[in-house]
Amino acid sequence: MSLLTIKALKTYFYLDGEAFPAVDDVSFSVEKGKTVAVIGESGSGKSVTALSVMGLVDAPGRVVSGEVIYEDQVLTALSEKQLQAIRGKEIAMIYQDPMNSLNPYIKVGKQIEEAIKLHERIDKVSLKTKAIELMREVGITDAEMRYHQLPSSFSGGMRQRLMIAMAIACEPKILIADEPTTALDVTIQAEILDLLRKLRHKNQMSIILNTHDLGVVAEMADDVVVLYCGKVMEITSNKKLFDKPLNPYTQALMTCIPRIDDRKRRLETIKGYVPALTKLPKGCKFSDRCQHAMDKCHLELPELKEIEVGHYSRCWLHETDAVK
Ligand SMILES: Nc1ncnc2c1ncn2[C@@H]1O[C@H](COP(=O)(O)OP(=O)(O)OP(=O)(O)O)[C@@H](O)[C@H]1O
Ligand SMILES: [Mg+2]
Numbered sequence: 001m002s003l004l005t006i007k008a009l010k011t012y013f014y015l016d017g018e019a020f021p022a023v024d025d026v027s028f029s030v031e032k033g034k035t036v037a038v039i040g041e042s043g044s045g046k047s048v049t050a051l052s053v054m055g056l057v058d059a060p061g062r063v064v065s066g067e068v069i070y071e072d073q074v075l076t077a078l079s080e081k082q083l084q085a086i087r088g089k090e091i092a093m094i095y096q097d098p099m100n101s102l103n104p105y106i107k108v109g110k111q112i113e114e115a116i117k118l119h120e121r122i123d124k125v126s127l128k129t130k131a132i133e134l135m136r137e138v139g140i141t142d143a144e145m146r147y148h149q150l151p152s153s154f155s156g157g158m159r160q161r162l163m164i165a166m167a168i169a170c171e172p173k174i175l176i177a178d179e180p181t182t183a184l185d186v187t188i189q190a191e192i193l194d195l196l197r198k199l200r201h202k203n204q205m206s207i208i209l210n211t212h213d214l215g216v217v218a219e220m221a222d223d224v225v226v227l228y229c230g231k232v233m234e235i236t237s238n239k240k241l242f243d244k245p246l247n248p249y250t251q252a253l254m255t256c257i258p259r260i261d262d263r264k265r266r267l268e269t270i271k272g273y274v275p276a277l278t279k280l281p282k283g284c285k286f287s288d289r290c291q292h293a294m295d296k297c298h299l300e301l302p303e304l305k306e307i308e309v310g311h312y313s314r315c316w317l318h319e320t321d322a323v324k
Contacts, residue, residue, distance in 0.1 A: 009066035037221035109147030157188035229285035
Protein backbone atom coordinates (compact mmCIF):
# COMPACT_ATOMS: atom_id res chain seq x y z
CA MET A 1 0.00 0.00 0.00
CA SER A 2 1.15 3.52 -0.74
CA LEU A 3 2.32 5.76 2.06
CA LEU A 4 1.17 8.91 0.26
CA THR A 5 -1.40 9.20 -2.51
CA ILE A 6 -2.18 12.34 -4.46
CA LYS A 7 -5.55 12.02 -6.17
CA ALA A 8 -6.76 14.36 -8.92
CA LEU A 9 -5.19 17.36 -7.20
CA LYS A 10 -6.09 20.78 -8.56
CA THR A 11 -4.45 23.93 -7.25
CA TYR A 12 -5.51 27.17 -8.85
CA PHE A 13 -4.32 30.75 -8.58
CA TYR A 14 -6.99 33.45 -8.61
CA LEU A 15 -5.83 36.54 -10.46
CA ASP A 16 -8.20 39.40 -11.26
CA GLY A 17 -11.14 37.20 -10.41
CA GLU A 18 -10.14 34.48 -12.85
CA ALA A 19 -8.93 30.99 -11.92
CA PHE A 20 -5.68 29.69 -13.40
CA PRO A 21 -4.59 26.07 -12.93
CA ALA A 22 -1.00 25.66 -11.65
CA VAL A 23 -1.64 22.02 -10.76
CA ASP A 24 -4.34 20.47 -12.85
CA ASP A 25 -5.60 16.99 -12.04
CA VAL A 26 -2.33 15.53 -10.78
CA SER A 27 -2.31 12.00 -9.35
CA PHE A 28 0.57 9.82 -8.19
CA SER A 29 1.60 7.84 -5.18
CA VAL A 30 4.70 7.23 -3.12
CA GLU A 31 5.57 3.97 -1.44
CA LYS A 32 7.54 3.49 1.75
CA GLY A 33 11.28 3.89 1.24
CA LYS A 34 10.88 4.85 -2.42
CA THR A 35 11.83 8.00 -4.29
CA VAL A 36 9.49 9.64 -6.75
CA ALA A 37 11.03 12.35 -8.90
CA VAL A 38 8.77 15.10 -10.19
CA ILE A 39 10.36 16.69 -13.24
CA GLY A 40 9.56 19.46 -15.67
CA GLU A 41 10.81 22.85 -16.74
CA SER A 42 10.52 25.97 -14.66
CA GLY A 43 6.87 26.82 -14.08
CA SER A 44 5.55 23.29 -14.62
CA GLY A 45 4.01 23.06 -11.15
CA LYS A 46 6.56 21.08 -9.13
CA SER A 47 6.72 23.48 -6.19
CA VAL A 48 2.99 24.16 -6.13
CA THR A 49 2.34 20.38 -6.04
CA ALA A 50 4.76 20.05 -3.10
CA LEU A 51 3.24 23.00 -1.24
CA SER A 52 -0.23 21.56 -1.83
CA VAL A 53 0.84 18.32 -0.15
CA MET A 54 2.17 20.30 2.81
CA GLY A 55 -1.01 22.40 3.01
CA LEU A 56 1.08 25.53 2.47
CA VAL A 57 -0.45 27.12 -0.61
CA ASP A 58 -1.12 30.75 0.14
CA ALA A 59 -3.54 33.22 -1.44
CA PRO A 60 -4.07 33.94 -4.28
CA GLY A 61 -3.61 30.16 -4.62
CA ARG A 62 -5.87 27.43 -3.28
CA VAL A 63 -6.30 23.65 -3.51
CA VAL A 64 -9.68 23.53 -5.22
CA SER A 65 -10.25 19.79 -5.45
CA GLY A 66 -8.65 16.40 -5.16
CA GLU A 67 -7.14 14.65 -2.16
CA VAL A 68 -3.79 14.09 -0.54
CA ILE A 69 -3.92 10.92 1.51
CA TYR A 70 -1.18 10.06 3.99
CA GLU A 71 -1.51 6.59 5.53
CA ASP A 72 -5.22 6.66 6.44
CA GLN A 73 -5.62 10.43 6.78
CA VAL A 74 -6.95 12.76 4.13
CA LEU A 75 -4.61 15.71 4.59
CA THR A 76 -6.62 17.98 2.34
CA ALA A 77 -9.55 17.65 4.77
CA LEU A 78 -7.57 18.47 7.92
CA SER A 79 -7.55 21.76 9.78
CA GLU A 80 -4.37 23.86 9.97
CA LYS A 81 -3.91 22.70 13.57
CA GLN A 82 -4.18 19.03 12.62
CA LEU A 83 -1.77 19.57 9.73
CA GLN A 84 0.79 21.13 12.05
CA ALA A 85 1.03 17.82 13.88
CA ILE A 86 1.98 16.11 10.62
CA ARG A 87 4.10 18.79 8.99
CA GLY A 88 7.74 18.31 9.98
CA LYS A 89 7.04 15.16 11.95
CA GLU A 90 5.56 12.82 9.34
CA ILE A 91 6.17 14.81 6.16
CA ALA A 92 8.95 17.38 5.97
CA MET A 93 10.06 19.62 3.16
CA ILE A 94 13.31 21.16 2.06
CA TYR A 95 12.22 24.40 0.41
CA GLN A 96 13.59 25.57 -2.90
CA ASP A 97 15.43 28.59 -1.56
CA PRO A 98 17.53 27.79 1.52
CA MET A 99 18.29 31.44 2.27
CA ASN A 100 14.60 32.21 2.58
CA SER A 101 14.11 29.34 4.96
CA LEU A 102 17.01 30.09 7.28
CA ASN A 103 16.78 33.12 9.53
CA PRO A 104 19.96 35.15 8.91
CA TYR A 105 19.99 36.54 12.45
CA ILE A 106 19.72 33.34 14.47
CA LYS A 107 22.53 30.87 15.19
CA VAL A 108 22.11 27.77 13.04
CA GLY A 109 22.20 25.46 16.06
CA LYS A 110 19.25 27.29 17.59
CA GLN A 111 17.33 27.04 14.33
CA ILE A 112 17.81 23.28 14.25
CA GLU A 113 16.67 23.15 17.88
CA GLU A 114 13.47 24.97 16.91
CA ALA A 115 12.77 22.28 14.32
CA ILE A 116 13.22 19.55 16.96
CA LYS A 117 11.13 21.37 19.58
CA LEU A 118 8.14 21.63 17.25
CA HIS A 119 7.35 17.98 17.83
CA GLU A 120 9.44 16.82 20.78
CA ARG A 121 9.44 17.58 24.48
CA ILE A 122 13.09 17.53 25.36
CA ASP A 123 15.33 19.13 28.00
CA LYS A 124 17.79 21.87 27.09
CA VAL A 125 20.96 19.80 27.32
CA SER A 126 19.62 16.90 25.24
CA LEU A 127 18.23 19.40 22.75
CA LYS A 128 21.65 20.90 22.13
CA THR A 129 23.26 17.46 21.91
CA LYS A 130 20.66 16.39 19.39
CA ALA A 131 21.12 19.51 17.25
CA ILE A 132 24.88 18.94 17.14
CA GLU A 133 24.36 15.26 16.30
CA LEU A 134 22.09 16.25 13.43
CA MET A 135 24.70 18.68 12.13
CA ARG A 136 27.29 15.90 12.21
CA GLU A 137 24.89 13.49 10.55
CA VAL A 138 24.47 15.79 7.56
CA GLY A 139 28.23 16.15 7.24
CA ILE A 140 29.03 19.42 8.99
CA THR A 141 32.46 19.15 10.56
CA ASP A 142 33.30 21.03 13.76
CA ALA A 143 29.58 20.94 14.52
CA GLU A 144 30.04 22.06 18.13
CA MET A 145 31.81 25.23 17.03
CA ARG A 146 29.58 25.87 14.02
CA TYR A 147 26.43 25.48 16.14
CA HIS A 148 27.06 29.08 17.26
CA GLN A 149 27.48 30.58 13.78
CA LEU A 150 24.99 32.47 11.65
CA PRO A 151 23.84 31.09 8.25
CA SER A 152 25.96 33.71 6.43
CA SER A 153 29.15 31.92 7.46
CA PHE A 154 28.04 28.76 5.63
CA SER A 155 28.57 28.02 1.93
CA GLY A 156 25.62 27.17 -0.34
CA GLY A 157 26.23 23.43 0.01
CA MET A 158 26.56 23.71 3.80
CA ARG A 159 23.33 25.70 4.01
CA GLN A 160 21.61 22.98 2.06
CA ARG A 161 22.94 20.48 4.62
CA LEU A 162 21.51 22.66 7.42
CA MET A 163 18.15 22.62 5.66
CA ILE A 164 18.31 18.85 5.44
CA ALA A 165 19.23 18.65 9.15
CA MET A 166 16.14 20.71 10.02
CA ALA A 167 13.93 18.64 7.75
CA ILE A 168 15.04 15.29 9.18
CA ALA A 169 15.09 16.52 12.79
CA CYS A 170 11.93 14.57 13.65
CA GLU A 171 12.69 11.60 11.38
CA PRO A 172 9.87 12.19 8.92
CA LYS A 173 8.52 9.27 6.91
CA ILE A 174 8.40 11.43 3.80
CA LEU A 175 10.87 14.08 2.75
CA ILE A 176 9.89 16.47 -0.01
CA ALA A 177 13.06 17.91 -1.51
CA ASP A 178 12.31 20.84 -3.82
CA GLU A 179 15.30 21.29 -6.15
CA PRO A 180 17.75 20.40 -3.38
CA THR A 181 20.82 20.61 -5.60
CA THR A 182 19.99 23.13 -8.32
CA ALA A 183 22.01 26.05 -6.97
CA LEU A 184 25.06 23.92 -6.20
CA ASP A 185 28.10 23.02 -8.25
CA VAL A 186 28.49 19.46 -9.50
CA THR A 187 30.75 18.08 -6.76
CA ILE A 188 28.63 19.48 -3.94
CA GLN A 189 25.52 18.30 -5.78
CA ALA A 190 26.88 14.74 -5.74
CA GLU A 191 27.61 14.99 -2.02
CA ILE A 192 24.08 16.19 -1.22
CA LEU A 193 22.58 13.36 -3.28
CA ASP A 194 24.79 10.89 -1.43
CA LEU A 195 23.56 12.30 1.85
CA LEU A 196 19.90 11.96 0.80
CA ARG A 197 20.52 8.38 -0.28
CA LYS A 198 22.17 7.57 3.07
CA LEU A 199 19.25 9.07 5.01
CA ARG A 200 16.69 7.32 2.84
CA HIS A 201 18.35 4.01 3.61
CA LYS A 202 18.89 4.66 7.33
CA ASN A 203 15.37 5.92 8.08
CA GLN A 204 13.48 3.94 5.42
CA MET A 205 12.30 7.36 4.33
CA SER A 206 10.33 8.08 1.16
CA ILE A 207 11.42 11.04 -0.94
CA ILE A 208 9.54 13.27 -3.37
CA LEU A 209 12.29 14.92 -5.36
CA ASN A 210 11.48 17.98 -7.46
CA THR A 211 14.07 18.66 -10.09
CA HIS A 212 14.58 19.69 -13.67
CA ASP A 213 17.84 17.77 -13.78
CA LEU A 214 17.43 14.43 -15.53
CA GLY A 215 20.85 13.30 -14.35
CA VAL A 216 19.62 13.59 -10.76
CA VAL A 217 16.47 11.68 -11.68
CA ALA A 218 18.39 8.83 -13.30
CA GLU A 219 20.52 8.44 -10.19
CA MET A 220 17.91 8.80 -7.48
CA ALA A 221 14.38 7.95 -8.56
CA ASP A 222 12.35 4.76 -8.46
CA ASP A 223 9.42 6.38 -10.26
CA VAL A 224 9.17 9.54 -12.30
CA VAL A 225 6.30 11.98 -12.84
CA VAL A 226 6.79 14.35 -15.79
CA LEU A 227 4.83 17.60 -15.33
CA TYR A 228 4.12 20.33 -17.85
CA CYS A 229 1.85 23.32 -17.19
CA GLY A 230 0.37 21.54 -14.21
CA LYS A 231 -0.50 18.40 -16.18
CA VAL A 232 1.08 14.97 -15.80
CA MET A 233 2.50 14.20 -19.25
CA GLU A 234 4.11 10.87 -18.45
CA ILE A 235 4.47 8.65 -15.41
CA THR A 236 6.38 5.40 -15.02
CA SER A 237 9.43 3.74 -13.44
CA ASN A 238 12.87 5.27 -13.80
CA LYS A 239 14.02 2.38 -15.99
CA LYS A 240 11.07 2.52 -18.36
CA LEU A 241 11.32 6.29 -18.71
CA PHE A 242 14.98 6.27 -19.70
CA ASP A 243 14.73 3.10 -21.81
CA LYS A 244 11.88 4.46 -23.83
CA PRO A 245 10.35 7.84 -23.11
CA LEU A 246 6.91 7.82 -24.72
CA ASN A 247 5.82 11.44 -24.53
CA PRO A 248 7.23 14.05 -26.94
CA TYR A 249 7.71 16.43 -24.02
CA THR A 250 9.88 13.91 -22.14
CA GLN A 251 11.72 13.11 -25.35
CA ALA A 252 12.42 16.81 -25.86
CA LEU A 253 13.65 17.14 -22.26
CA MET A 254 15.99 14.23 -22.81
CA THR A 255 17.63 15.75 -25.85
CA CYS A 256 18.53 18.64 -23.56
CA ILE A 257 20.92 16.60 -21.41
CA PRO A 258 24.49 17.50 -22.31
CA ARG A 259 26.36 14.34 -23.23
CA ILE A 260 29.71 13.54 -21.67
CA ASP A 261 31.12 12.79 -25.13
CA ASP A 262 29.78 16.01 -26.59
CA ARG A 263 32.85 18.23 -26.88
CA LYS A 264 30.89 21.42 -27.04
CA ARG A 265 28.75 20.38 -24.10
CA ARG A 266 26.17 22.74 -25.42
CA LEU A 267 22.97 22.55 -23.46
CA GLU A 268 20.10 22.54 -25.88
CA THR A 269 16.80 23.73 -24.61
CA ILE A 270 13.36 23.00 -25.90
CA LYS A 271 12.35 25.68 -28.38
CA GLY A 272 9.97 28.31 -27.04
CA TYR A 273 8.92 28.97 -23.47
CA VAL A 274 6.68 27.44 -20.86
CA PRO A 275 3.54 29.56 -21.27
CA ALA A 276 2.41 31.74 -18.38
CA LEU A 277 -0.50 30.46 -16.35
CA THR A 278 -2.68 33.16 -17.84
CA LYS A 279 -1.82 32.12 -21.40
CA LEU A 280 -2.15 28.35 -21.44
CA PRO A 281 -2.94 26.94 -24.87
CA LYS A 282 -6.16 25.13 -25.53
CA GLY A 283 -5.76 21.42 -26.18
CA CYS A 284 -2.45 19.79 -25.26
CA LYS A 285 -0.44 22.26 -23.17
CA PHE A 286 2.75 21.32 -25.05
CA SER A 287 1.19 21.64 -28.52
CA ASP A 288 2.74 25.06 -29.25
CA ARG A 289 6.26 23.71 -28.83
CA CYS A 290 5.84 20.10 -29.95
CA GLN A 291 7.47 19.16 -33.23
CA HIS A 292 4.88 16.40 -33.76
CA ALA A 293 1.82 18.55 -33.13
CA MET A 294 -1.22 17.91 -35.33
CA ASP A 295 -4.36 20.07 -35.68
CA LYS A 296 -6.17 18.05 -33.05
CA CYS A 297 -3.42 18.74 -30.49
CA HIS A 298 -4.19 22.46 -30.54
CA LEU A 299 -7.89 21.85 -29.88
CA GLU A 300 -8.34 18.96 -27.49
CA LEU A 301 -6.45 17.82 -24.44
CA PRO A 302 -5.46 14.13 -24.70
CA GLU A 303 -6.03 11.93 -21.65
CA LEU A 304 -3.28 10.30 -19.65
CA LYS A 305 -3.42 6.64 -20.73
CA GLU A 306 -1.56 3.43 -19.96
CA ILE A 307 0.32 2.94 -23.22
CA GLU A 308 2.50 0.07 -22.07
CA VAL A 309 2.26 -1.90 -18.82
CA GLY A 310 2.94 0.53 -15.96
CA HIS A 311 3.79 3.31 -18.39
CA TYR A 312 1.35 6.21 -18.78
CA SER A 313 1.52 9.05 -21.28
CA ARG A 314 -0.73 11.86 -22.48
CA CYS A 315 -0.44 12.39 -26.26
CA TRP A 316 -2.66 12.17 -29.33
CA LEU A 317 0.16 10.54 -31.24
CA HIS A 318 -0.33 7.36 -29.25
CA GLU A 319 -3.63 6.97 -31.07
CA THR A 320 -1.72 6.98 -34.36
CA ASP A 321 1.27 5.06 -32.95
CA ALA A 322 3.61 7.57 -34.59
CA VAL A 323 5.33 8.65 -31.40
CA LYS A 324 6.84 5.23 -30.79
N1 LIG B 1 2.01 32.92 -5.72
C1 LIG B 1 1.74 32.72 -7.02
N2 LIG B 1 0.90 33.54 -7.69
C2 LIG B 1 0.60 33.36 -9.00
N3 LIG B 1 1.10 32.33 -9.74
C3 LIG B 1 1.96 31.49 -9.13
C4 LIG B 1 2.33 31.64 -7.75
N4 LIG B 1 3.19 30.64 -7.42
C5 LIG B 1 3.36 29.92 -8.55
N5 LIG B 1 2.62 30.41 -9.56
C6 LIG B 1 2.53 29.88 -10.94
O1 LIG B 1 2.23 28.51 -10.87
C7 LIG B 1 2.90 27.80 -11.90
C8 LIG B 1 3.70 26.67 -11.29
O2 LIG B 1 4.76 27.22 -10.52
P1 LIG B 1 5.80 26.33 -9.69
O3 LIG B 1 6.52 27.24 -8.79
O4 LIG B 1 5.11 25.17 -9.08
O5 LIG B 1 6.78 25.81 -10.85
P2 LIG B 1 8.06 24.87 -10.67
O6 LIG B 1 7.83 23.67 -11.53
O7 LIG B 1 8.34 24.65 -9.24
O8 LIG B 1 9.19 25.79 -11.36
P3 LIG B 1 10.75 25.97 -10.92
O9 LIG B 1 11.50 24.88 -11.67
O10 LIG B 1 11.08 27.33 -11.47
O11 LIG B 1 10.86 25.89 -9.47
C9 LIG B 1 3.74 28.82 -12.64
O12 LIG B 1 3.05 29.24 -13.79
C10 LIG B 1 3.88 29.95 -11.65
O13 LIG B 1 4.04 31.19 -12.31
MG1 LIG C 1 9.87 25.15 -8.02
